[in-house]
Amino acid sequence: DLFHRVLFFPDKVVACKAHFRGRDGCKNVNCHFSHSDTSLSELLKYITNAKRSLDVCVFSICCHELADVLVESHERGVIVRVVTDGEQTGATGSQIGKFRSKGIQVRHDNSSFLMHHKYVIIDGEILINGSFNWTRSAVTGNHENVVITNNTELLKPFEEEFENLWELYEPS
Amino acid sequence: DLFHRVLFFPDKVVACKAHFRGRDGCKNVNCHFSHSDTSLSELLKYITNAKRSLDVCVFSICCHELADVLVESHERGVIVRVVTDGEQTGATGSQIGKFRSKGIQVRHDNSSFLMHHKYVIIDGEILINGSFNWTRSAVTGNHENVVITNNTELLKPFEEEFENLWELYEPS
Ligand SMILES: [Zn+2]
Ligand SMILES: [Zn+2]
Numbered sequence: 001d002l003f004h005r006v007l008f009f010p011d012k013v014v015a016c017k018a019h020f021r022g023r024d025g026c027k028n029v030n031c032h033f034s035h036s037d038t039s040l041s042e043l044l045k046y047i048t049n050a051k052r053s054l055d056v057c058v059f060s061i062c063c064h065e066l067a068d069v070l071v072e073s074h075e076r077g078v079i080v081r082v083v084t085d086g087e088q089t090g091a092t093g094s095q096i097g098k099f100r101s102k103g104i105q106v107r108h109d110n111s112s113f114l115m116h117h118k119y120v121i122i123d124g125e126i127l128i129n130g131s132f133n134w135t136r137s138a139v140t141g142n143h144e145n146v147v148i149t150n151n152t153e154l155l156k157p158f159e160e161e162f163e164n165l166w167e168l169y170e171p172s
Numbered sequence: 173d174l175f176h177r178v179l180f181f182p183d184k185v186v187a188c189k190a191h192f193r194g195r196d197g198c199k200n201v202n203c204h205f206s207h208s209d210t211s212l213s214e215l216l217k218y219i220t221n222a223k224r225s226l227d228v229c230v231f232s233i234c235c236h237e238l239a240d241v242l243v244e245s246h247e248r249g250v251i252v253r254v255v256t257d258g259e260q261t262g263a264t265g266s267q268i269g270k271f272r273s274k275g276i277q278v279r280h281d282n283s284s285f286l287m288h289h290k291y292v293i294i295d296g297e298i299l300i301n302g303s304f305n306w307t308r309s310a311v312t313g314n315h316e317n318v319v320i321t322n323n324t325e326l327l328k329p330f331e332e333e334f335e336n337l338w339e340l341y342e343p344s
Pocket of ligand 1: 016017018019026027028031032033034035
């Protein structure tokens, strides 16, 4: 079935990692994070549910919560590929070094222009795209959007773009 | 009828303004701009075809071609409203001063966080959204996307977000 969803940021509260990703939820009675759905928790759910592949094409990746979900997906056998902006890989808080040390394949541009996309394709079936970089300030500070859809008219061009960039940025 | 389109940037060539916006096309036999469709020329066509309203919610607006189309739309009676990021209004090349001098209504945030959306709603009927800021480097240098759709499931939330931000940023 076709579906479309739109999530807006900023979240007013920070989603509790233990609550949304642990098997039994969060047991901390003094937890000061949110146990209600937020835009971040919804985003984490989609990515956590990946079964086969995660094609991530995001300009800036600094948010631990989102990066950790990619690492865990990689560790349970999901094929994770990351395309990002070259200059952003050296930015404070960048999670790219962690990806590489965990064996996740990362490729990036080598130009002064920006690899400015912010999208991820889940299992070749769901596209998440918008203004949203994977940074903490994008989650709790900025006004941002993501559109989530399984419409192949939208999905297919983004898949092709991913494969094009993946080849274009192949290390020589 | 429902439609979805995806445009990617960068354009390899710069669209000829005279060709795509003039009544009779470009007559310059030595013109070094493109008379074939580009992602920019497609984007300009959608915006130029606005009949009633343009709700523009874009982080950074520096591209003359896109800004000029907003001014011309305003001058022929289209209601143009612009929401943008406060800090970006003072950036080199920002077109916001021109909008104000022409009588286009502009509102912006006053925080250190970003008003980071990059979308426009045309006549309340077409949504154009993606990673694309309205800058020259986004047109001819960066890797960027825009999704164009008239699906109301997507359009409506973005309209509500626009109205929310428009009120939020009302000058006191
Ligand atoms: Zn908790
Ligand atoms: Zn020309």
